[in-house]
Amino acid sequence: MTFHAAAPSSCFIVPTSAAEALLPSPNLPFTEVVNFPTPSMSQSNGGPWMPVNFFSPAVPVELLKPSQLSDLCxxxxxxxxEIESIIQFSQQAWEHHHAQSFLYHHLEENTPLPLSIVSVWSGWLNVCxxxxxxxxxxxxxxSPLAMDPVLKYQAQEIQLLLQTTPWCALTELPYGTPFHILAKLLSTEWTSSSLTDVLLHRLHHHILTDVHLCEQFVMSEQVEFAVKILQVSxxxxxxxxxxxxxxxxxxxxxxLGEQIFIQEKTFLVVLYLEELCGMPHVGDFKLTL
Structure with a gap:
């Protein structure tokens, strides 16, 4: 099997046999996907490595033996x-640098592998x-909560849910919130800013879609309200x-003034904590109660 692809999409497609060996099935439940064998990822930069160094014009070797696939794991x-940079650069490498194969450059290995390994790396990154x-x-x-006399039933429900829910079934919550953020509810990070924002988004949506609550409250996002006040000042x-x-x-x-002073609505200013962090769900901080 050679990888002289006629289109960018085809050369990065992982063959079915390789995908089944290297990546977890979308139907695998959370309790099993956590133990699926994936490569370790470095915690510190070992380079500097340029994404272009991971690509080669050489014809790739075939990966047909199970032992070859196991070695990759x-x-x-x-x-x-670094993985994200390499994945992002891959299309450019194929189109402008005539790349036909992929190298484990960070390990100083020169064996030209199929470009589909880039997609495997992307899959591993997503899983991890x-x-x-x-x-x-x-x-x-x-896990220890299963022995707790007060919380054991809730712990059993959570365990059952994670044993029966495919890990790919839920990828995103409303408002664009990644589903894996909810894992923080089962930790000491349940007061983190990202989870607090999920609740704020839910509250905001609930008020806007409830006729009776709309009669009681008027809302404005913090930035929007500040702009209006500056205009008046x-x-x-x-x-x-x-x-x-x-x-x-x-x-x-x-x-806004009429709703507050004439209609006597309660004024709520919505301030999402992710705006304080600068980036959504990055640099997450914990609120101490």
Missing amino acids: MKPLPTVS TKAQSPWYSALEWQ QISKPQLTETYQTSPSLQGIRA
């Missing part, structure tokens, strides 16, 4: 960020970061009353 990988790492810790944390005092009443740009703040 034993080879350590670079860091998560979104299933194995978060849910292994969660399962380990909740920049008006000179002699013109304040007239401008406030007539300016089209201040229609939003006038409507």
Whole structure:
């Protein structure tokens, strides 16, 4: 089998036999995927390695023997960020650098492997970061609760749920929140900023979709509200009353004022903690109660 692909999509497709040997089935439950054999990922940069060095114009060797595939699972990988850079560069390597094969450059190995190994790395990255790492810790944390006289029934329900739910069944919650964030509920990180934001999003949505609550509350996101206040503060005092009443740009703040002071609604300012961190679900911090 050679990999002179006619289209970029075909050369990166993992053959079925290799996919079955190297990657967990989408139907595998959480309790089993956490123990699926995957390569270790480095915790520190061992380079500097350039993504281009992982690609070669050489014709790749065939990976047909089970022992060859097993060996791949034993080879350590670079860091998560380095893997992401390599995956992102792969299309460019194929199109502009005439790459036909992939190298384990970080291990100083020169055997040209099929470009589909890039997709295998992508699969391993997904499994490790979104299933194995978060849910292994969660399962380990909740395991002793099975003996707790108060929480044992809840622990059994959680265990049953994770034993019967395919790890790929739920990849994203509403509002774009990654599903693996919920693993923090089964840990000491249940007050983390990302989980708090999930609750804030849910509360925000609940109020907006409930007619009775909309009659009681008026909401504004923190940034939006700050912009409106700044607009008013920049008006000179002699013109304040007239401008406030007539300016089209201040229609939003006038409507907000009417809802608060005339309709007597309670004003809620929504501030998501991810905005304080700078990046959503990155640099997560724990709130101490």
